[in-house]
Amino acid sequence: MCDDAVVSTYKGYRFPREIISHCVWLYYRFTLPLREIELLMAAGGVEVSYETVRAWCVRFGPEFARRLRQAEDKWHLDEVFVKIGGVRKYLWRAVDQHGNVLDILIQDKRDGKAATRFFRKLLKKQGRRPRVLVTDKLRSYQVAHRKTRSTTEHRQNKYLNNRCEKSHQPTRQRERAMKGFRSVGAAQLFLSSFSRIAPHFRPPRHRMNATDYRTELAIRFQVWDRVTEMTVAA
Structure with missing residues (x-):
């Protein structure tokens, strides 16, 4: 009551x-x-x-x-391409060291501007900076780290970022089951919820x-x- x-x-x-x-x-x-x-x-x-x-x-x-949503102090960032309405887009994702999804963002590109936009969105939503930021060797992450004047330790290593790369697998499975996404807005809305709810029960x-x-x-x-x-x- x-x-x-x-x-x-x-x-x-x-x-x-x-x-x-x-x-x-x-x-x-x-x-x-x-x-x-x-x-x-x-x-x-x-x-x-x-x-x-x-x-x-x-x-x-x-x-x-x-x-x-729960966030630890070590964040892993990664990006993969997705096709939405037949057009190639990029799904940016951040997870913590336990695999909990922190945020996602679908964008047209994977350049420095896109990485900076995602990192700023992530920082705003979390309300704090991580202790360690782990990414692959894509140079766009260096640009984002520099433009946001972040003092966070930035580790770039292909193998250190397996945590984030593996977290894409359920998304791929759901994408196939749904036969793709029809629009960026619909994909962003669905994946923002799916990326946190589904792993909670796994x-x-x-x-x-x-x-x-x-x-x-x-x-x-x-x-x-x-x-x-x-x-x-x-």
């Missing part, structure tokens, strides 16, 4: 928080089309249209992702025994439950 000083962000929605957050979780965690989520919910006795699920993902996905199972894995998953679901209990001051 909310008191007089608190208002639920779900106010005005016909479905309860549990249904909304579950649908958002299904969409970002699994490669399920919206119509299949509609079918799964119907199998559980919940009649909700796929368009409603889409609207929930657009409305709540970014906020859930923002609340899941603990490193290969480094855990079954008991530890189940315990870790239970903890992460508890975090998700807190994240989706969205209330704001009235």
Whole structure:
């Protein structure tokens, strides 16, 4: 129950928080089309249209992702190309040393101007500078480091940046499942949420025994439950 000083962000929605957050979780965690989520919910006795699920993902996905964000002090930056509407673009990503995605940005180029724009966006969103910045040997990162007058230690090494490069794999899988992205805006919106929500439910199972894995998953679901209990001051 909310008191007089608190208002639920779900106010005005016909479905309860549990249904909304579950649908958002299904969409970002699994490669399920919206119509299949509609079918799964119907199998559980919940009649909700796929368009409603889409609207929930657009409305709540970014906020859930923002609340899941955690940043350590060592950042890895990388960029890969993606095709959007048949046109080659570049997806810039930053992750911390644990693989948590900090931010993404889709741009037309991978030059110094693009790297600087991404680094400034990243710094603004995080509200602080990292202790160490790790990149590959692309010269654009040197330009960004210089233009932002950063005093952060900058390490450039092809092999040190495997953490960020491996984090692109789920994005590639989802891109194939969705048969590509239709627009930059749609891709930016989807990937900003997907890049934080999906990894949250992918603990490193290969480094855990079954008991530890189940315990870790239970903890992460508890975090998700807190994240989706969205209330704001009235």
